[in-house]
Amino acid sequence: MIEVQNLTKTYGGARGIDDISFNVEKGEIIGFLGPNGAGKTTTMRILTCFMPATSGSASIAGFDVFEDSLNVRKRLGYLPETVPLYTDMQVPVYLRYVAGLKGIPWRQINSRVGEVMEKVGLTHMAHKFIAELSKGYRQRVGLAQALINDPQVLVLDEPTVGLDPKQIIEIRSLIKGLQEERTIILSSHILPEVSMVCQRVIIIDEGRIKAMDTPENLMAQIHSTCRVRTRISGPKDSVLEGLRAIDGITKADSVDNTSNSTNGFDVEFIDGFDGSHLIARLAAEKRWDLHELTLAKMSLEDIFIKIVTDEQVKAEDGK
Amino acid sequence: MRNFFFILTKEFRSYFNSPIAFVTITIFSVLTGYYFYNIFAGFGTLSFQAQTYPMIASRYGALNVTEFVIRPFIGTISMVMLIMLPMLTMRSFSEEKKSGTIELLLTYPVRDGEVVLGKFAGCMVIFCTMLMISFPCVLLIEYFGEPEWGVIITGYLGLLLMGSAFISLGVFMSSLSENQIVAAVLTFACLLIFSLVNYSVGFVGESMAKVLEYLSFNYHMRNFVKGVIDTSDIIYYLLFTVFFLFSSMRSLESKRWRA
Numbered sequence: 001m002i003e004v005q006n007l008t009k010t011y012g013g014a015r016g017i018d019d020i021s022f023n024v025e026k027g028e029i030i031g032f033l034g035p036n037g038a039g040k041t042t043t044m045r046i047l048t049c050f051m052p053a054t055s056g057s058a059s060i061a062g063f064d065v066f067e068d069s070l071n072v073r074k075r076l077g078y079l080p081e082t083v084p085l086y087t088d089m090q091v092p093v094y095l096r097y098v099a100g101l102k103g104i105p106w107r108q109i110n111s112r113v114g115e116v117m118e119k120v121g122l123t124h125m126a127h128k129f130i131a132e133l134s135k136g137y138r139q140r141v142g143l144a145q146a147l148i149n150d151p152q153v154l155v156l157d158e159p160t161v162g163l164d165p166k167q168i169i170e171i172r173s174l175i176k177g178l179q180e181e182r183t184i185i186l187s188s189h190i191l192p193e194v195s196m197v198c199q200r201v202i203i204i205d206e207g208r209i210k211a212m213d214t215p216e217n218l219m220a221q222i223h224s225t226c227r228v229r230t231r232i233s234g235p236k237d238s239v240l241e242g243l244r245a246i247d248g249i250t251k252a253d254s255v256d257n258t259s260n261s262t263n264g265f266d267v268e269f270i271d272g273f274d275g276s277h278l279i280a281r282l283a284a285e286k287r288w289d290l291h292e293l294t295l296a297k298m299s300l301e302d303i304f305i306k307i308v309t310d311e312q313v314k315a316e317d318g319k
Numbered sequence: 320m321r322n323f324f325f326i327l328t329k330e331f332r333s334y335f336n337s338p339i340a341f342v343t344i345t346i347f348s349v350l351t352g353y354y355f356y357n358i359f360a361g362f363g364t365l366s367f368q369a370q371t372y373p374m375i376a377s378r379y380g381a382l383n384v385t386e387f388v389i390r391p392f393i394g395t396i397s398m399v400m401l402i403m404l405p406m407l408t409m410r411s412f413s414e415e416k417k418s419g420t421i422e423l424l425l426t427y428p429v430r431d432g433e434v435v436l437g438k439f440a441g442c443m444v445i446f447c448t449m450l451m452i453s454f455p456c457v458l459l460i461e462y463f464g465e466p467e468w469g470v471i472i473t474g475y476l477g478l479l480l481m482g483s484a485f486i487s488l489g490v491f492m493s494s495l496s497e498n499q500i501v502a503a504v505l506t507f508a509c510l511l512i513f514s515l516v517n518y519s520v521g522f523v524g525e526s527m528a529k530v531l532e533y534l535s536f537n538y539h540m541r542n543f544v545k546g547v548i549d550t551s552d553i554i555y556y557l558l559f560t561v562f563f564l565f566s567s568m569r570s571l572e573s574k575r576w577r578a
């Protein structure tokens with residue numbers, strides 16, 4: 001559905017994105033993940049025909065975004081990062097305007113606006129001017145205008161930013177509910193979100209794709225390093241010393257523990273080795289009380305940071 | 320055509336949802352009304368004096384309202400337009416660029432030409448409202464005297480054409496900058512240059528003088544206020560309008576050109 005090949009964008013010499021290629025199948029939801037300035041918005045703006053690429057090509061539903069932009073735009077719903085709306089219009093008036101521009105037949109405009117407002121939960125805001133809406137509701141209006149023409153492809157740039165947790169959950173389930181028949185690209189900093197909603201994650205940093213896989217595979221890939229969180233009541237320094245002396249432990253750090261007299265520690269083992277029992281044994285030998293021993297799953301957050309920092313370390317080593 | 324209509328109504332609505340339409344139309348009417356009063360009252364005094372002192376009458380020839388009221392009034396309206404229309408056009412694209420709404424507008428399946436025409440027509444509607452509001456002044460003359468309706472009609476036609484030229488230039492300038500003040504100042508400067516360019520006619524060569532004259536806004540108004548419709552004047556204003564509408568379209572398109 002979406003094909004991107006060697007897409008590069010430079011802003012007057014400065015890097016925007018650098019040689020990005022990926023494909024998205026019909027009906028797939030993919031997540032764009034990356035730190036600030038990674039190039040997520042840039043990629044999306046090129047896909048939505050707002051901006052040309054410096055080189056490379058991209059096509060949506062078989063139409064080239066550069067050569068055939070009108071055909072691409074007909075099939076597109078886009079929610080820009082900043083959610084730019086005409087604040088001097090009332091919600092339904094604005095949506096009717098967008099519906100008109102997106103080619104909804106005259107007779108269907110009113111009913112379509114009603115449907116979409118219902119879908120994103122805006123019905124009770126119908127009399128308000130957009131300027132009077134809170135951030136979360138503006139986000140919904142933005143989503144509504146993207147959905148109004150029932151597009152095949154949805155491009156959502158950080159759709160849940162600035163929403164309260166309840167709204168985030170609502171919007172996420174809304175996005176998941178949109179999926180039938182539709183291809184969705186969304187970008188986010190919030191990593192659990194991506195793992196919940198998306199079937200595939202593209203991690204980009206500094207304009208390049210760093211990893212591209214399902215959330216589960218990404219987790220598995222990194223999961224070979226096992227990490228354990230433990231709480232032991234004993235003198236902090238000697239416990240640390242004892243932990244570090246254990247064979248197979250690469251890293252042991254104490255974590256500040258505000259609650260009680262026990263001390264918390266984060267321990268990492270060498271790849272593919274789970275040595276939790278060694279910690280238990282150590283505690284037993286030294287007659288310390290072992291309060292907690294949990295296998296900490298590496299979250300997508302950790303994966304993300306690991307992938308991004310690993311690359312940096314490599315780059316610095318190379319220099 | 321459909322998209323043009325949607326953009327036009329949206330433009331129209333935002334002019335009236337904001338104070339812009341209200342303020343510009345009011346100020347336009349106040350200014351033109353004030354000048355009309357002065358011109359008309361001046362003419363009254365003059366006719367009164369002419370009655371008493373035939374000498375004055377012989378100096379001016381026949382005193383008629385067309386010559387002494389309608390023509391100066393139309394000239395005044397064009398001056399007020401020069402100041403007010405840049406205020407109207409400056410927001411058309413600059414505001415969208417500043418607030419980022421252009422990002423959505425340009426990703427809708429709308430042709431750039433439709434966007435430009437819609438914006439242009441939105442301003443034209445406001446401008447026509449202004450002209451219509453100034454019209455009762457002319458009716459007042461009809462009540463008191465016997466103006467030549469031919470001159471009034473061609474005069475207003477000239478103003479309409481001139482206004483469309485002003486507005487297209489303003490829309491173009493607005494498409495260049497995201498700053499409304501910059502757009503307005505650029506428009507104002509260009510309009511002034513085009514209005515005053517015939518001043519230097521005396522200092523340049525003959526052929527150059529012809530060119531400068533042809534470029535001047537005022538030169539092309541001259542026939543309209545005489546009650547004469549010359550196709551070359553109409554063509555001048557229409558060409559001017561089309562040229563800048565086309566340039567605005569190009570300026571929008573250029574965002575999509577590959578660097």
Ligand SMILES: Nc1ncnc2c1ncn2[C@@H]1O[C@H](COP(=O)(O)OP(=O)(O)OP(=O)(O)O)[C@@H](O)[C@H]1O
Pocket residue numbers: 011014015016017034035036037038039040041042043081
């Ligand atoms: N209009 C612009 N002019 C110049 N450089 C730009 C422009 N827009 C983006 N950039 C640069 O391109 C790079 C990628 O920016 P982009 O906005 O795509 O990042 P992003 O991944 O969306 O970041 P964020 O998470 O902060 O939204 C950045 O280094 C940025 O400085």
Ligand SMILES: [Mg+2]
Pocket residue numbers: 040041042081157
């Ligand atoms: Mg961004």
